[in-house]
Amino acid sequence: MYIGIMSGTSLDGIDLVAADFDDQSARTHHQTMYPFPESLKEKLIALSQGAPVTLEEIGTIDHFLGKTYASAVNQFLAETGLRAESITAIGCHGQTVFHQPSGPMPFTMQLGDANIIAALTGITTVTDFRRKDMALGGQGAPLVPAFHRYLFGENNKTRVVLNIGGIANISIMTPNQPVIGYDTGPGNMLMDSWVLQHQNTPYDQDGKWAASGTVDQALLTQMLTDNYFAQTAPKSTGRERFHQGWLTQQLTQFGQEIAPEDVQATLLTFTATSIANELSNDDAGELLVCGGGAKNSTLMKALQHALPSWQVMTTDAKGVDGDSMEALAFAWLARQALKGEPGNLPEVTGASRLCRLGAIYYPD
CATH class of the missing domain: 3.30.420.40 (ATPase, nucleotide binding domain)
Incomplete structure (x- = not known):
């Protein structure tokens, strides 16, 4: 079973889903949404709109987000009765604060320290899904x-x-x-x-x-x-x-x-x-x-x-709950990463080839 985490550009909350997959379908077991801490939401909106920011502030937000995601997962486990040992991996998109796929130096930035998520939940965590596609000339989106x-x-x-x-x-x-x-x-x-x-x-x-x-x-x-x-x-x-x-x-x-x-x-x-x-x-x-x-x-x-x-x-x-679609997608992308299978579509993103997406962070 996999957990997917998505907090999108609307910043309305953190969506979580627990699901498993076979070769043709997804089965959702549990899903929920937790609100963002208001102070964190305000900082993320300001950051994504180009407000002046220091490296210390970026690092603080990255850490705070990692703890927020981890706390959400642990609450989700407690409320559903799932055990961390039953979860193969977490697929966490992270929070996009800037996405610039064009120009001489294309880049994308998602915050939310996956080391913290893995350490505090005890679950292997996959994140940073977009940059490999961009390294291959793609937009890194949509995935x-x-x-x-x-x-x-x-x-x-x-x-x-x-x-x-x-x-x-x-x-x-x-x-x-x-x-x-x-x-x-x-x-x-x-x-x-x-x-x-x-x-x-x-x-x-x-x-x-x-x-x-x-x-x-x-x-x-x-x-x-x-x-x-x-x-x-x-x-x-x-x-x-x-x-x-x-x-x-x-x-x-x-x-x-x-x-x-x-x-x-x-x-x-x-x-x-x-x-x-x-x-x-x-x-x-x-x-x-x-x-x-x-x-x-x-x-x-x-x-x-x-x-x-x-x-x-x-x-x-x-038969697919629209509220959980994107969280479900990143749970699936985590599965693809652990199976060593491609997660992108070059005809969609413009990347030069299929590739596995995501960096894997282990809890130990």
């Missing part, structure tokens, strides 16, 4: 399409798995063709930031606030001109690009007064449209949605409206 293919790949129709976390990403699986996968752009991140600023709540439940507003088509058109959307895959992005400062800049450039609820409505449609623009209604199939955005009924309706020929549903309808 979940390989797992999506493992779960959903065998089918006679086009299937797209859409994960809407802070950032949205898609895995396109067309019969007899290579998997395509990349980040489409913002998911919940900008909506969460705006509703926190104006409603003092961490997210817009069911998109009710967005539904109370009116989409400003001119602002929507302006936001869609961001050059990220003109880039061809493979491509990936994150909080270092689409953050509160980006939105402030967009609103300043727009130069007109707009009600806060109308901004929220426009941001929701921005997410839906930037996703829909990547899919063709002429080759429609199943759109399987997971992540926090799958719980936003207003967003789900916007996706169905933008993609009328597609069957839009959550991954839950296919």
